[in-house]
Structure formats: C-alpha cells, structure tokens
Amino acid sequence: MSLTIQQQSIAVPLASGDVLNLQRFTGFEPGAPVLMLHGAIENGRIFYSGSGKGLAPYLARNGFDVYVADLRGRGRSTPPIGRTSRFGQTEAITQDIPAFIAAISQLRGPLPLHLVAHSWGGVLFSSVLARFPEYAQSVSSLVYFGSKRTIRVWNIQRLIQVELIWRWICPLACLITGYLPARQLGIGSDSETGRSYRQSAAWVRNDAWVDDDGFDYGAAIRKISLPPIWYIAAHNDHVLGHPRDVRDFMVSTGRQECRYTLLSRTNGNRHDYDHISMLTHPDAEQDHFPQVLEWLRHHNHSPKE
Numbered sequence: 001m002s003l004t005i006q007q008q009s010i011a012v013p014l015a016s017g018d019v020l021n022l023q024r025f026t027g028f029e030p031g032a033p034v035l036m037l038h039g040a041i042e043n044g045r046i047f048y049s050g051s052g053k054g055l056a057p058y059l060a061r062n063g064f065d066v067y068v069a070d071l072r073g074r075g076r077s078t079p080p081i082g083r084t085s086r087f088g089q090t091e092a093i094t095q096d097i098p099a100f101i102a103a104i105s106q107l108r109g110p111l112p113l114h115l116v117a118h119s120w121g122g123v124l125f126s127s128v129l130a131r132f133p134e135y136a137q138s139v140s141s142l143v144y145f146g147s148k149r150t151i152r153v154w155n156i157q158r159l160i161q162v163e164l165i166w167r168w169i170c171p172l173a174c175l176i177t178g179y180l181p182a183r184q185l186g187i188g189s190d191s192e193t194g195r196s197y198r199q200s201a202a203w204v205r206n207d208a209w210v211d212d213d214g215f216d217y218g219a220a221i222r223k224i225s226l227p228p229i230w231y232i233a234a235h236n237d238h239v240l241g242h243p244r245d246v247r248d249f250m251v252s253t254g255r256q257e258c259r260y261t262l263l264s265r266t267n268g269n270r271h272d273y274d275h276i277s278m279l280t281h282p283d284a285e286q287d288h289f290p291q292v293l294e295w296l297r298h299h300n301h302s303p304k305e
Helices: 055-061 089-108 120-131 133-138 156-177 194-205 217-221 243-252 289-298
Strands: 006-013 019-026 033-037 065-070 113-118 139-145 225-234 255-263
Touching (some): 006 089, 019 055, 019 089, 033 055, 033 089, 033 120, 055 065, 055 289, 065 089, 089 120, 089 194, 120 139, 120 217, 120 225, 133 139, 156 194, 225 243, 243 255
Parallel strands (some): 033 065, 113 139, 139 225, 225 255
Antiparallel strands (some): 006 019, 019 065
16 A cells, blocks of 8 residues: 655765755655665656656655655755866765765664666666675665666767767866756756766766776676666667667676666557656556566565575
8 A cells, every 4th residue: 555655855964065965755664765866967856756756756655765866966965066066976986875875874774775776877876886895785676777888879869969969069068167057958957067077978988987096897896796686778768778778788787686678668568768758757657667666575675685
C-alpha cells in the first residue's frame, strides 16, 4: 500500500563554505535509504516535481527513505554557480558525494544504501566506488538511467548536440561568462562550472577515464567487484544516453552483477522514451517505475549477506 509522505530539505555544509542540499522524501516509518544523483547541466528536480510526481516521491510512497542530491551550486545548494566558481567534478567525487553519504549515515545509522542516478550521475557514482572501494560494502544496488561515459554513436543529433553545441558553443559561453549557463542557453536545467564542463567533455571524448590529479578510474574500477547495477536506456535517447553508449559504459566498468533494459514499445513499454521522459513522463509510474521498485526490494539487504 502506498504511504503518505513528507518532504524535508537537509543542509549539508562543506569545509569550503558551500552548502549542499538533500531533498528527503519519506513515510512516517522510513524504509531503506536511497540516494539519487542528477547528471550534468541538471539538478535533483529530474527526480521529482512540485506536484509530487517523479521517481523520488513514488519510491517514498512505497516505503523507501529517499534523498535527492543537488551537487554543489546546483538546485537548492548554495551559493549558485557563478563566474568565481572553481570546483569541478573532482570535488563532486571526492567531497560532495561522500558528504551526502555521511549525512544520510548520520541520520539513519550504518544502513546499506541504494544509489539511483540519471545520465552523468552514474559516471560520478561509479567514480566514487572506484576511488573509494570501501563504499561498495555499504551499497546494496545501483540503478542508472541513461548513463554513459563516452559518446561513440554518430547521427544528426550528435552533430548538433555534441559537435556544435557541446564542443563549440559551450566553451565559448564558458569563456564569455566564466561558467556554463546551461539554463539560459536552453540546453539544460542548471549551470556547470567551467572546470566541470572541461572535465566531463574530456571524459566523453577519450577512452581514458583519468582525473586531473592522475587518478585512473578506469584501471581502478576493473580491480573491484561492484554491487549489482541496472542500466536502463531509452529507445528515443539518440545521443545523451544512446543505448549503445549505455552498453559500452556497462562493459567498461568491470566486474559486476548487471542488468540492461531498453525502454521501448517493442519491449512492452507504453512509449519510446527519451533521455528526460524516461524519468518525467506521467506514464512512468505505471510503466517502468514498478520494475525499479521491484529491483530495489529484491536487493534490499546488506551487501555482505
């Protein structure tokens, strides 16, 4: 039976003075915790709407204790990204995500987490597990929507969105404004720092999965066993999470119990979803969200069991 849920904003302060936001959705008797992470040029609103729709409230109504993250400067985190923002995805991996996990542990104790990500958020979660493999012992499962690290597909959408916008317009915008104002440019829902843009663009272009400080995530992740991961792609996701690129990411991340699903009419879904509608379409709650719920319930135990 679905539960009545309550919503709470949790401030997570950082040593830098920035304050991260965790948006909590939970019933009166919180179940297993779920941490959700958005992708690039996004914020946590990909997982919930003001009217109570979305994957986060859906899982909370069905017994999970859901925490939706806003990375530094995005969404409800403060201050917003601006010309003087110098952090990048290195800080997201080494500081922001560990701070989110620590905040949830402080609230709930040493319970195993489920991790759910959209798009580039899956790359960041996998990077955290590669760099800090001890976290894998406290993660029950992961679900990645449209997550890819490299873009290998070639089509008209790539020519427009990647070769023109991402490779030419975005760096020009960073040069002019000092950061990437994606929402103002009409290409995303939130801003990115210039450093974060440069780092993610480099990872998309290259086989090497290496940080600015020399840490080799690609080599590290192949040495560890990851928790079970479900990779979900969408039929009409032509470039930002193309099904072939999602599969490539799955293969590149080494040893894991994995599952791959393509959301499409041919496979029995109500729609041929795209990169965004796979999480925001009104029919998702009756279509594939119940399968996500089943996955989380099936893996709802300690990874050590």
